[in-house]
Amino acid sequence: MRVLVYGAGQLAQMMYLAGVPLGIDVQAVDVKDDTVVHPVSKRPLEQNLVQAIESSDALTVEFEHVPERLLEQAAKTDKLMPSMDAILVGADRVREKHLLERFSIPNCPHRIVTHLDQLDDCVKTLGDKLIIKASRDGYDGYGQWRLKDASQLESIKDALSGLDLEAVPLVVEKMLQFERELSLIGVRSRSGEIKVYPLAENLHHNGQLHVSVAPASQVSEALAEQAQQIFTTLAEGMQYVGVLAVEMFQCGEELLVNELAPRVHNSGHWSLSGAHTSQFENHLRALVGLPLGDTRALSPSAMINVIGCSTFSRDLLSIPGCHLHWYGKSVREKRKMGHINVTADSYAQLGEKLHKLSGYVPTEYFPELEKEADRLLTFK
Template identity: 70%
Template sequence: MQVLVYGAGQLAQMMYLAGAPLGIEVWAVDVSDKTVVHPVSKKLSDMSLTQAIDAANVLTVEFEHVPEELLEEADRTGKLYPSVDAILVGADRVREKKLLTSLNIPNCPHKIVTHVDQLDECVELLGESLIIKASRDGYDGYGQWRLKSKSGLDDIKQQLAGLDLRAVPLVVEQCIAFDRELSIIGARNQDGDIRIYPLAQNCHHEGQLHVTIAPAPRMSDALQEKANKIFHDLANGLHYTGVLAVELFQVGNDLLVNEIAPRVHNSGHWTLHGADTDQFDNHLRAVLGLALGSTRPLGVSAMVNIIGCSSFSRDLLSLPGCHMHWYGKSVREKRKMGHINVLAESTLALGSTLEKLTQFLPMAHFPVLQSEAEKL
């Protein structure tokens, strides 16, 4: 069996590593120049893109911002999973909001804006505290602006004045005073069989994920059931095939959908060591029509992103339950260089190990790790 992944980053690399024990050969497409590369070594393949498409049993994606002409070409083969429609929902916040509304799934109050003058109406309808998001190409905090009070509206308008908002509209959301950020990840195969992982708790810094804890601490069965229903409604509504991630805000006993990611997801990296079947394994199973694996947690896990640095002590591997994944990238500010997974038997034990982990790391690059460890 052969799978071709559009995108040649760390997610394709981890799909390759998951596929090897199953006898699945995984290749990646560098979408910037349409070349086929090895997902780990990045060595150029002798295959052209056309040859790789023909050889593959299945085509899939590691991120949603694949050029649409490539997606259309892939779709014509009948081998692309998830579907073009599902991928484009993740790539376009306007499509995403329309889907959530059509399925009656709760999300943040919002307005779609195609001209800066409409921001005045947004303030009247949604309040003075707003988050303004480009509908396409924004991630990890990029393509976002925050309005804290009406006095800052003119400045925001000036920042947005040069943008073509008819081509790329804005989604303007009411800032919600949420209790915490969560995510629900699961897999659905072509037969409609679904497996869902436990809710994970996510801690962001400057718009970028830094630490995930799973299963999320202090989680009620009722909240997990609400998250499961949201996942079922989305996955079935999209006739989805593959792993799907849904980012959520918890507000009291309620959940609001923040974003949808039609792919394996950073907040699911804990599953590599903390679940019976990891998200990459289950994604390959889902798109190839294989039986889905159990999503049962094996303990309590943390995933710590390594961002913008490569200098730290590898002696961290001496800590019990500690594993490192390195992506092989050149260092750049805010770039995800790798991640550390920690598996423990209890929340208390996990907090203790994370405290010890801080001794091996340059803490300027891990600004929330200490506080998250103390909370456990």
């Protein structure tokens, strides 16, 4: 069996590693030049894209922003999973909002803006605390602006004045007071089988995910059922195949969907060490028609992103239950260089291990680590 992944980054690499024990050969496409490469070495393979498509049993993506010409080519084969429509939802916040509204899924109060003058109406209807997002090409905090009070409106308009809002509209959301950010990773197979992982609690810094803990603590049965119903509605409504990530805000006992990611997702990396079957293996199983694997957590786990640095002590591996996943990239500000997974027998023990971990890494690149360690220690 063979799966071709559009995108040749760390997610394709982790899919490749998950595919080896299953006998699934995973290849990748460098979408900058359409070259078919090995997902780990990035070495070009001896076939062109057309040949790779023909020899593959399934086609998939590792990120949403694959050029549409490539998605159109892939969609014509009926091998692309998830579908082109589902992938484009993840690449365009306007499409995403329309999808959520179509399925009556609660999300942040918002307006779609195609002209700067409409921002005044947004302030009137949504209030003067707003998050303004580019509808395309925004991720990890890029393409976002925050209005904290009405006095900032003119300066934000100036900052946005050079944008073609008719071509790329803005999504303007009310800035909500929420308890925490949660995400649900789920998977749907070609036959319609659905499984979901436990909710993960996510800590962001400057718009970028730094730490995920799963299972999230203090999740009521009603909240977990609500999250699963949201996933099921989306997955069945889109006839989705593969892993889908749903990022949510918890406001009391209500979940509001923030973003969708039609692919394996950063907040599911904990599953490599902390679940019976990783999100990467389950994605591949779904694509090629194998039964889905067990999504239950083995133990409390934390995933810590290594962002913008490579200078830390590999002696962190002396911590029991600590695993390093390195992506082999050159260092760049805000670039995800790798991640660290830590498992423990309890939340309190996990907090102790995260405190130990903080001694091996430069504090300035891991600003959420000790704070989360302290929080977990309260569960003693």
